[in-house]
Amino acid sequence: MQYHALSLARHGRRVALLGFLHTKPHNDTLCNERIHIVPISELKVLQVGPKILQYIIKVIAQVLQLLYALMKIDHPSYILLQNPPGLPSIAVAWIVCLVRRSKLIIDWHNYGYTIMSLTHGTSHPIVNIAKWYEKIFGRLSDHNFCVTNAMKEDLQMNYNIKAITLYDKPAAFFKETPLELQHKLFMKLAKDYDSFKARTESAHPDVEKSAFTELDVRNGSLAHVKERPALLISSTSWTEDEDFSILLKALEDYEQYINDGVRIPSIICVITGKGPLKEHYNRLIDAMHFKHIQICTPWLEAEDYPLLLGSADLGVCLHKSSSGLDLPMKVVDMFGCCLPVCAIYFECLHELVKHDENGLIFRDSNELAEQLKMLFSEFPSIDGKLQLFRRNLQESKQLRWDESWDQTVLPLLSSN
Numbered sequence: 001m002q003y004h005a006l007s008l009a010r011h012g013r014r015v016a017l018l019g020f021l022h023t024k025p026h027n028d029t030l031c032n033e034r035i036h037i038v039p040i041s042e043l044k045v046l047q048v049g050p051k052i053l054q055y056i057i058k059v060i061a062q063v064l065q066l067l068y069a070l071m072k073i074d075h076p077s078y079i080l081l082q083n084p085p086g087l088p089s090i091a092v093a094w095i096v097c098l099v100r101r102s103k104l105i106i107d108w109h110n111y112g113y114t115i116m117s118l119t120h121g122t123s124h125p126i127v128n129i130a131k132w133y134e135k136i137f138g139r140l141s142d143h144n145f146c147v148t149n150a151m152k153e154d155l156q157m158n159y160n161i162k163a164i165t166l167y168d169k170p171a172a173f174f175k176e177t178p179l180e181l182q183h184k185l186f187m188k189l190a191k192d193y194d195s196f197k198a199r200t201e202s203a204h205p206d207v208e209k210s211a212f213t214e215l216d217v218r219n220g221s222l223a224h225v226k227e228r229p230a231l232l233i234s235s236t237s238w239t240e241d242e243d244f245s246i247l248l249k250a251l252e253d254y255e256q257y258i259n260d261g262v263r264i265p266s267i268i269c270v271i272t273g274k275g276p277l278k279e280h281y282n283r284l285i286d287a288m289h290f291k292h293i294q295i296c297t298p299w300l301e302a303e304d305y306p307l308l309l310g311s312a313d314l315g316v317c318l319h320k321s322s323s324g325l326d327l328p329m330k331v332v333d334m335f336g337c338c339l340p341v342c343a344i345y346f347e348c349l350h351e352l353v354k355h356d357e358n359g360l361i362f363r364d365s366n367e368l369a370e371q372l373k374m375l376f377s378e379f380p381s382i383d384g385k386l387q388l389f390r391r392n393l394q395e396s397k398q399l400r401w402d403e404s405w406d407q408t409v410l411p412l413l414s415s416n
Contacts (some may be wrong), residue, residue, distance in 0.1 A: 001018065001107075002017070002025055002026055002028075002029045002345075003034050003171055003405070004080060004107070004405075005017045005029060005032075006028060006029060006032065007401070007402060007405040007406075007410075008311070009034035009035050010402070011410065012034075013105070014036070014074070015036065016036050016038050016073040016074065016096070017036070017037045018038045018069055018070075019039065019040065019168060020041075020042045021039040021040060021041050022043075024302060025302070026302045027302070027303060027305070028173075033233070036073075037070055038072075039202075040065060040069060040344045041065070042332065043061050050295070051114040051126075052125070052126060052128070055126060062092075063088045063092055063336055066089060066093075067092055067095070067096065069212040069370065070093065070096040071096060071097045071102050075102070076098055076100065076102045077102060077103065077195075078103045078104070078105055079093045079096060079097055079102055079104050079105070080106075080107065081093050081104075081105075081107070082106075082109055083107070083108050083109065083110075083111075083112060083138070084110055084111070084136075085112060086106075086133075086138075087112055087133055088133075088136055089400065090106065090133075090134070090138065090141075091133070092139060092411065094140045094141070095110070097142075099220075099410045100113040102103075102385075103142040103143065104141045104142050105141065105145070106138060106141045106143075106145070106168070107144075107145045107146075108128060108138075108144060108145065108151060108155065108163060109147050109326050109353065110321065110322060110323050110325065111322070111323045111325075112130055112132060112134060112327040113127050113128075113130035113131035113133075114205065114322035114323040115240075115241065115322045116130055116324065118239075118240040118241055118322055125262055135158075135159050135376075137160055138155075138159055139159055139160060143240070143412060144162065144164070145163060145164050145166040145214040145328055145408075145409070146163040146164070146165055147165070147166065147167060147168055148165065148167075148326060148346065149348075149351065150324075150325050151163070151165075151323075151325040151326065151348075152164075152165050154323075154325055162364055164408060164412070165408075166359070166408045167332075167351075167352075167404065168332045168399070168401075168406075169237050169332060169336075169399055169400055169401040169403075169404045169405075170333050170398075171334065171400065171401050171402075172400055172401075173306050173355075174306045174337050175307065175336065175337060175338075176309055176310045176338050177221055177306075177307050177309075177310030179223075180222060180267070181213070181230045181307055181311075182310075183215055184211060185304060185307045185311060185344035186211065186212055186213055187208065188304075189298065189304075189308075190210055192298070193296045194294075195294040195295075195296040196210055196212075196268075196296075197210070197211060198210055198211060198214075198223075198225070198358070199211060202214070204216075205220045208408075209225065211225070212213050212229070212231060212271075213225060213228075215254075224345045224380070225315070227265070228380070229265055229266040229267055229268045229294075230265045230266070230267050230268070230313045230376050231270070231311065231312045231314075232266075232267050232268070232269045232270070232312065232313065232314050232316060232372075232387065233269075233312040233315055233316070233334075233339075234270075234271050234310060234315065234316040234318065234330075235267070235271070235273050235330045235339065236271060236272075236273045236275065237273055237275040237301075238275030238277040238278040239274060239275055239320070240277065240282065241320055241322050242318040243273045243318060244271070244277075244281050244318060244338070244411075245281075245284070246364065246365045246368065247269075247271075247316055247318060247365075248288065249365035250282060250365040250369040250372060251269060251290070251295070252367075253366065253369035254267065254369055254373060255290050255292055255293055255372050257369075258291075258292045259291075262373065263377075264373055264376045264379070265376055265379050265380075266292040267292070267298075267376075268289060268293075269293060269294065269295045269296075270308065271295065271297045271300075271322070272298060272299070272305060272308070273297075274299050278297065282297060283395075285297070304335065305332065305333075306336075309333060309334055309336075309337040309339055310337040310338075310374050313339075313344070313376075313379070314335075314339070314340055314341070314376075314386065315330070315331070315334040315339045315340065315341040315344065315359075316331060316341070316342050316343075317331050317334075317341055317344065318344050319331075319344070320344055321346045321347070321348075324348060325348060326347070326348075327352045328343070328352075328353060331352055331353060331359075335358065335393055335397075336370070336400070338390050338393040339393075340358060340386055340389035340392070340393065341358070341359035341360075341361055341398060342361075342371050342372070342375075343360075343361055344361060345361050345362065345363045349361060357389070357392055358389055358392050358393050358396070359389055360375075377387075402412055
């Protein structure tokens, strides 16, 4: 949604961007004079009484909160919202559009009811209500975007909603990170995370080392550390649609390969993000005793995340779409940084990840472990398959967000 806001501002539109109070937007958003940020408090409902009653109370509170915020802003020509979360935002936005004579645009990234079904099951009353709600209120929108052709077809067939496919694309700041910036980032992260600290002391006090890079401050020479570990990165919102036990089991198998004498590098695995299951997985990680693998789970500043992606050797995606119709934004960002990816299979993933061309698709932990062993077998040689995938991404000249937005969204707004 920040990308939408920045694109609208770039074309001279004034934008009110509604978001949670304690979520820091990117600096480009904060510094744009045309974007006015409207903070919304994240509601904490008392954990008492039946679950369904808690949901009802929270939804009523959010309705009032959103109504107040949307009626208070300057008169909007359009209200653009992302679904999910759509309960209660779609209905509230439609009511406000009706009162203020604005047009409603929904950017469909998934279905909220399928995400809810991961926790409650497909037959739960709340899930059925959410499904009915999305279908009814989704039809009241004036325009619709969606993130895959598969979702476009599903919206048309099952919702009678006509949508335009607007693939997620990386912003311009997702790119390969120069070695100098890599070193600065690693030294910054080493202050808080042991994984980024040098494995051995510097031979000279004027040599500054991280786990991956070393800088001789006397002459400014900068290079990767010899026999450095591979940097593996994954990002997550720590929810039920990503099973990180698959990655942990694959790393256990990878450790065993090294113990059995296979010549592959040690790994530093960074899993970024925050969410409800983070503590659960941190406990699992703490109970694991690796010799050749280190795992850390930092929360990165918005500006540091693309720098880390652009510094990594391989990305791993465990997003398994609840609907089978959306694509993982994290892979889009990784590809923007020319970072090859191993991604878990689901139905329409082929619209983004081309197996054996820009990455690999796996179905279980055993297959992922084999892929890690194969990709890192020639690390850090420039002749291995990992570097082939990177070169394919570099040569693909994929569209960036601004170009895609101008081709897809701008004509719609200009015609209205």
